[in-house]
Amino acid sequence: MDVNRLLAEHPEDEFSSTSDADWVPGRLQEILADLAHRPVPVGSMHRLWTLSELSAQIALAYLAVWLRQWFSGAEDSKRRLMETNLRVALKLFHRLGYLRGAITKLGQAAGNLPLLLPQQVTETLDRLHFASPPMHYPLIREVLRNEFGKGAEELFLDFEKNAFAAASLGQVHHARLQSGEPVAVKIQYPGIARTIDADFRNLSALLLPMRLGKDWESVKAQFEEVRRMLNQEVDYLQEAESTRLARELFRPEDGIVVPRVHPEYSGARVLTTDFIQGLHLPEYLATNPTQASRNGFGTKIYAAWHRMYFAYMPYADPHPGNYLFLNDGRLGLIDFGCVQHYGPEEREIMRLADKMTFEDPTLTREVVRRVCGVSDDDPALADYLEMMTESREWMMEPVSRPGPFDFGDEAHFQRGLDWFSRTARKRITRANPMFVYMNRSIFGLKALLFRLRAQVDVHEVILQERPRLSATN
């Protein structure tokens, strides 16, 4: 893919009729209108699947908004270059309408950032977690046959043909095992898992303009991490293992429930777990819960996140669709597709960052060197040190105040977003790949607690959970 050729193909004056401020939405509208009527892509690219038009459109809109965040405060010349790149990117998306799986995943991540996006967009993205286009029963039957050699009628005592929820590139059905136990059966759309690598090869063309920059190696490594995690997310065998490991971390007295996996009814494309009855966040909020109830759930969400984090398997996608609010006050965690599993190098970095955050701020330079690969004589050192210090301060805000911290404090959340925007504007992109999902995870957690308006005694939780870090290797 020759980006220079594409740049030449779409000269600046193509958009001259609209102002800098609104050309993207205007252009997007045209592109999205066209996308809605695109034929099924079945040519040489083998794009045999299409997610819902709505999800693709909203996700694409999000992507444009997100990209603009990266250059809204840049110098004029830089901004023009970046806008040109964005135009090319949009053109590519326009032409390669099959990149919808990866885009949809990006869109889902955006659902957790209520201040970054207009409320309508956030709400629509929320619905995406539960409203992917359904697979009809004959198709499901064949997916089950492929996986187990049997259809649903033979496998289960009963199986509800209509899905009750959408999942990561699939959908979830109620069923009962032969023993009568109620279960949730997650089924993936056929063929979608094998498309991710091909999608990423195409997406990587968008990064070509960056390949001459000094940040290229780091960006490439982070991109590779996203590809690896997306592949992991569609591997339900891996998710089954992550679910099993997470389940071992919690005790009944924690009030946190992780469903049991039924391995004999699970495979690479089908995952069967206990069914947990509970409300999703919007339904729970609609019951007008008391502050005490919100605080109770908020504390469990915060504790669950830290329990997994300190077990070196952070919950990398804490979006609302992954949490259930049970009537008896327990919290259900139901999706473990996006869980990182840290190896020795990541664990060492994590321990160092933890020590800097909680014990010794003078380690900041060492963390910048290890995490971002920025040496003492690097001209960007000052920017990276400032970024790391601000990050630490924001992270410590809830911890540094005694008593419950109000995660509904908009100013706190906004400071985090401001930090993120500043980091993006300054193009501070060098980081160990583990932080791609760590940042998403932290923002996701805080966004969730913000929407919940929960007050959490962070001190108490950290006091209980942090010792696990030194107890595990």
Place this chain on the structure above:
Amino acid sequence: MRITAEAKTVTRQRIIDASTSLFKADGWQNTTTRGIAAAAGIATGTLFNYFPTKEAIAAALVAEALKRANEEFPDSQSEESSLEADLFTLVWSGLCNLREFRNFLAPACETIFSPLARQSPASPGDAIRVDHLEMVDAIVTAHGVPGPRSNVTVQLYWTLYLGVFAFWAADDSPGQEDTLALLDQSLKLYVSSLGLDQGMGIYGRQ
């Protein structure tokens, strides 16, 4: 000597069985009508009384498999099933019945189902096309979309069907999951096009 209808049926089946074995063992290109006749224990001339060409034998195999799919169809449907789901069941059932012939069907069907072939009742593929389209039409009508279908939507369906068929014949994905996805997406496209016949096109009411 007068040959009874029963004897004719037996001979016809012998030819089909012998052809299937040879197509599977030697491939489509390497199998000749002479070889089929020898394997079936009949004279080559006799074979031509039953099937004028090698393509006609392959067409008979396809027709039999699709006929079985048609016969199986009514038993597997429920009232709440959607049009897309019913069409999916019909097409996939036909492909499943053809699975054992898959390796040699692709070259055979290049001739039988060539989109550029002149359509005539005498062509081996035409009877299959007509039978299948009639079945599809009956299912669509049963879902409350009255006929007649326009030539455009009928041709759209058949083009999509042949595309799925050709793809399936060479699909090496696990469990042929790519064909499942292609069939699903193709039927979505076809069903959305039916609105055009009712003045409810994809661009809204005309």
